Amino acid sequence: MSMVNRQRPQVYAGYDNDEWGGFTHIGEIIRNARVFGFIAEDENCTGWRMDQIEELWDKVNEEWDKYGCMANKLPPELFERHERTHNAALEKAKSMGWTPEQWLTATDFQGWIKEEEMDEFIPPAWLVDADRHR
Numbered sequence: 001m002s003m004v005n006r007q008r009p010q011v012y013a014g015y016d017n018d019e020w021g022g023f024t025h026i027g028e029i030i031r032n033a034r035v036f037g038f039i040a041e042d043e044n045c046t047g048w049r050m051d052q053i054e055e056l057w058d059k060v061n062e063e064w065d066k067y068g069c070m071a072n073k074l075p076p077e078l079f080e081r082h083e084r085t086h087n088a089a090l091e092k093a094k095s096m097g098w099t100p101e102q103w104l105t106a107t108d109f110q111g112w113i114k115e116e117e118m119d120e121f122i123p124p125a126w127l128v129d130a131d132r133h134r
Contacts, residue, residue: 014046023093
């Protein structure tokens with residue numbers, strides 16, 4: 001006797017319906033896909049299956065590889081679009097009460113870390129020496 005999986009496929013609620021107004025990891029994929037022109041700037045991916053999101057993620061990662069995964073290496077037009085898109089998302093999330101602590105999950109550093117305790121895990125000198133940001 002075979003069992004038929006009658007579960008509905010998992011679908012994405014949509015960027016605007018996502019936590020913190022889309023300021024999540026999936027939201028970041030969508031913002032980057034907008035920056036690179038893989039989807040329209042008003043595409044929210046509402047109702048997309050997870051395999052569709054993963055396919056978009058693959059495209060975005062492949063494109064980021066061309067620029068060493070560094071926004072400052074993007075051509076001027078893409079850099080401006082990236083800054084505008086991501087800064088608007090950050091400001092929206094902050095207006096909804098988001099703080100940097102919400103970006104970290106239990107799997108990131110084996111538990112939640114407060115911003116003031118971050119230096120223990122990522123020393124400021126490493127950030128400067130490696131030309132990185134949090």
